[in-house]
Amino acid sequence: MHREDFPLLNEDIIYFDNGATTLKPKCVIAKTVEYYEKYGANAHRGDYDISYKASEEYENTRELVKKFINARHLEEIIFTAGATESLNLVVLGFFKKFLEADDEVLITKAEHASNVLPWFNLVKTNGIKVNYIPLDDNHYVTLDNLKKVITPHTKVISLAYITNVLGDMRPIKEIVEFAHQNNIFVVVDAAQSIGHIKTDVQALDVDFLAFSAHKMCGPTGVGVLYGKKELLEELEPLILGGGMNESFDNENEVYYKELPARLEAGTPNVAGVIAFGEAIKYLEDIGLENIENYEKQLRKYLVDKLIDIPHIDLINIESDSGIVSFNVSDIFSQDVAYYLNKYNICVRAGSHCAKILKKETNVKNSVRVSLYFYNTFEEIDELVDLLTDKDKILKEML
């Protein structure tokens, strides 16, 4: 769908690494250029027209994000550099303030490094414990398994909405409902879900939600931290400087601005945020439901073909998203990726930043195909053709 919107697709490549980043449509690229050419001034400063225009466009994206995820208040949308920064901000700016020794945080072994390492940091600084919700046979999180590991010390559950290696979707709404009954906060890493399924933070009732623009057709270097207003009010800024202070005279008289400015110190990625607005409008025009349904068809088509190839070991036969991870037996995943690259097919090989996942799946590295709406059934045919002959892979990977 909509392939004509993506200049990179004219370059004779098959792009299957959408879990890493998505391609950018013309409208997003054009908006970036428009900012630099027409009103490339700083935002929130200067009493002149082009700065005013830049500020207006910048804040317009905040409005678009608010509607996109159905936040209640505008100041619940904080722009960051990406999901990683958003997660660090909430862990180190909020939870570091409140968590105490022996408080427990629940994650899983399928989480991305950015939803693991900040919590590990609090183990050292605050003496918290990080525990893992056991995954079921399909590597899914279930409410039953969650209930088994909840203790009176559990204070936070922090989970990806959709995971980046296995592509499973977590029952976030049910988890939040149960968590809140037990006074537990829920943090959601929505990096892999945000451009693929509809997100409604009020319906989900999550406390914090993090995502990146570049995984939803937007520019790199822009992300969002959503937080409930009353919680963000308590979040201590990690970066101090211009744009976030109201006034200061000496070290005892420093006054910060209100949300969201308080958490956006320094000149932000003005061009990126403005172009991100176009990406949101673009995806909404296509419709998240259409994207989700089409991806499911693509995935089923791919899995049905791969499952018949004897030397392909599928890691996630079942999954809710467009992510398919597999290995070619006895061939290192990176060699498979190099081989496919010779045919201009872009896939990812490795542990995909989920380095403790191997303890669950017994698979350390894998080849990952992550699909998006501009992929086609014909592209999948080409991939499958290349994977069918193992001798060809062995011969040509070197």
Next chain:
Amino acid sequence: MDEDLRREILLDNYQNPKNKETVNDERYLKVNSNNESCIDNIDIFCLYEDGIIKDIKFDGEACAISTSSTSIMIKNLIGKTKEEAEYYIQNFENMVNEEEYNEDILNEGLAYSEIYKQSNRKHCALLPYIGIKKILEKLEK
């Protein structure tokens, strides 16, 4: 080198690497070698006695180029003095980096003489050399 022969050497050393086992022997010096840009990760174990590299073993997970290169490097370095080993390493690195080298001493290492054409795989061929050089440096101290 003939293309088929080159491929045969690489594939044989990848699928049946020599000296691939973990060592639990305190006489061996151990280093880890990994590529920041990829997922190759190998441990190298070296036994150096009486001025001679008596044995080298390696273990870990790495791609075909890294694994075969490690296997070939080890075969070529066992039995050498430190200086001889350094000479071999220098010439192998020169070859990969398109500088002048002595092709008479590299043996199967010559299978990587055209790896420079795939710049993203040069670091795979050089991976074990990073590790073994760390071990040789330790010997000086």
